[in-house]
Amino acid sequence: MVMIQLQRSYQQGTIAHAYLFEGEVGTGKKETAIWLAQLLFCQNIQNDAPCNTCHNCLRIKANEHPDVQQIKPDGQTIKVQQIRDLKTEFSKSGVETKKKVFIIESAEKMSAGAANSLLKFLEEPDGQMMAILLTEGKARILPTIQSRCQILHFSNLSRDQFIKELENKGVSQKKAEYLSHLTGDLEKAVEISQDEWFNEAREATDKWFTQLLNKDFQAFVYVQKKVCKVFKEKEQQLLALDLLMLSYQRHFEMLIGGLAVKKDNSYLIQKSVAEIEIIFNGKRKLEANVSFQNVCEQMVWLLLKDR
Numbered sequence: 001m002v003m004i005q006l007q008r009s010y011q012q013g014t015i016a017h018a019y020l021f022e023g024e025v026g027t028g029k030k031e032t033a034i035w036l037a038q039l040l041f042c043q044n045i046q047n048d049a050p051c052n053t054c055h056n057c058l059r060i061k062a063n064e065h066p067d068v069q070q071i072k073p074d075g076q077t078i079k080v081q082q083i084r085d086l087k088t089e090f091s092k093s094g095v096e097t098k099k100k101v102f103i104i105e106s107a108e109k110m111s112a113g114a115a116n117s118l119l120k121f122l123e124e125p126d127g128q129m130m131a132i133l134l135t136e137g138k139a140r141i142l143p144t145i146q147s148r149c150q151i152l153h154f155s156n157l158s159r160d161q162f163i164k165e166l167e168n169k170g171v172s173q174k175k176a177e178y179l180s181h182l183t184g185d186l187e188k189a190v191e192i193s194q195d196e197w198f199n200e201a202r203e204a205t206d207k208w209f210t211q212l213l214n215k216d217f218q219a220f221v222y223v224q225k226k227v228c229k230v231f232k233e234k235e236q237q238l239l240a241l242d243l244l245m246l247s248y249q250r251h252f253e254m255l256i257g258g259l260a261v262k263k264d265n266s267y268l269i270q271k272s273v274a275e276i277e278i279i280f281n282g283k284r285k286l287e288a289n290v291s292f293q294n295v296c297e298q299m300v301w302l303l304l305k306d307r
């Protein structure tokens, strides 16, 4: 983990003055950048980690610390003026300490002018200044900039870690699990979790699943009455089947968990696997452009068949 690596550098006093964090969306680059900035300014460091609660930590988190500047693309690019403003900001008197950190998000979107301006900045490092560049496209960053940075690679969180992170952000476990199937991007997941459509979609698939599990014929009617109305776009429809499959998988896991108690579950397990397969095949058909309603009705028919 990158954080542990950074912590070690901190302990050994070998923190670099420029970092390039590269990795896919949702791999925690921004969070780590904020954490590193906090580590440098925290007033109450414990076990070589920022406390996350002191005045400095809180201001950094809220992007209100004058010595920690965050830059994002303004529209499609990061413009040269943004880098110039950054320099001006840092040369102002009145900033609180000599330490300065700047974080540049989507650094690959720097215009040529911005990149050159930044390069000058990096070429004349001020001992107290640290640059943290974040990127999802390292190949699009000037090699001269890359060569001045310590490059740290971020890999995707495992699903479990992702769910934990979401829970830390106040998303319920059940929701977090759903979301982990939708996106690998933490910020986006939090955003979706607050989206009304997502909640409706989740409720609809939950209800549908309960009907199917109970071999309730209403599950057939529900396709037209609700499912087709909630899941309109192709993407959403694929998601509907993913969510349904997830419910079946969880049910399956519960069955396996109960095996130790009841030995005679092999028939149920076989059946459960067959059910998951039905949904999987439904998904294939949907991908092959069979209409959503047809796919769902066929699936329901197969799932209800041997009640």
Ligand SMILES: [Zn+2]
Pocket (backbone or CB within 6 Å): 038, 041, 042, 043, 044, 045, 050, 051, 052, 053, 054, 055, 056, 057, 058
């Ligand atoms: Zn602190």
